[in-house]
Amino acid sequence: MRRVYHVAKFYTMETTSKQVKILSIDIGGSHIKATILNKKGELKMDYDKIVTPAPASPENVIKAIKTLVKDFPAYDKISVGFPGYVKNGIIKTAPNLSTKLWADVDLTKKLTDALGKPTQVVNDADMQGLGVVDGKGLEMVVTLGTGFGTALLMNGHLLPHFELAHLPVKAGKTYDKYIGEAALEKEGKEKWNRRMKKVFEIMKTVFNYDTLYIGGGNSDKLNFKLDKNMKIVTNADGIKGGARLWLADEESVTKRKVSTPTT
Structure with a gap:
């Protein structure tokens, strides 16, 4: 079942730390952009970017993301906007990267395992929408x-x-x-x-x-x-939607399984 995200009211997030930090990533056809957000969606650093690799296979994209964020400040959770149809964190289409390479790839799990933090993946326009709407x-x-x-x-x-x-x-x-x-x-x-x-x-x-x-x-x-x-x-406005993926359960109309790191 697809989770319904709500942005009209203030939201909270569970964490053991005093201040949640979210790594928000936007995967594009030409560049991959990322920044660190707080739970209100405020940028804690300017967003940085790296050229999207060619071929843009899952392995190459994940490698590029790891390179991009290796010197970023610590973060607790990861939000990803992907350019294609995403169902429950699994990629179904990737017309500007290669659907052949991406079809049925569980990017949520792959990034969780690669970066070691709970991850959510949605369509990139959906994530931008969460960041900009009133x-x-x-x-x-x-x-x-x-x-x-x-x-x-x-x-x-x-x-x-x-x-x-x-x-x-x-x-x-x-x-x-x-x-x-x-x-x-x-x-x-x-x-x-x-x-x-x-x-x-x-x-x-x-x-x-x-x-x-x-x-x-x-x-x-x-x-x-x-x-x-x-x-x-702006892209900076849209990437703020990454914080709004992490709603508290009581504010969510439906729930979806969030991938956690493999131990």
Whole structure:
């Protein structure tokens, strides 16, 4: 059963230490970013990054993460945003890394064993959504990067994840192919922006959201005026969602098994 995360009220976390520290990791198609958060989602250090390895196999990505965080301050828990469909911490698709390499990989367990701390893994747009929303009404988050990430939350509750990036939008092209990084590089900024206007109109019509948050590395390339209920957010804002994965049990609508280190 998929855990429902709630961000509208203050949350606590169990720990034997006086101050919980969460290692929050964002795995992207071009870079892997990480920082340390406190339980309120406040950054305790600037986030650092490393180039995503090629090929981006589970083994290579975990090795890169270990290299990235080896000099980080101590942490108690780990939160990971992954660019693909994630079910109960297990990777199902990884279109921008290689689904063939990642299908059915239990990244939660692998990272728990590699880094020695309890770990949770969710879709990267879902984690960004947890970090940026206000918890009021239907809020949608899209990420413009290597691909097109999406997340939906209702009154702060993370709704079931849909990989909208793989829906066709025009002439057999999926959203990933229509507005992803490769399309931006091939078609140029002006044509890409015209496409983004069309995509935003579709999102507005289909979802009738109260607020749309726009993140990802290419969000700063948008060159047209946004509606009042559309906001650009940063990767630093989104990575704060890593703290909100660790809700106390009494604040969770459902529960999921959290991987703990193998002894």
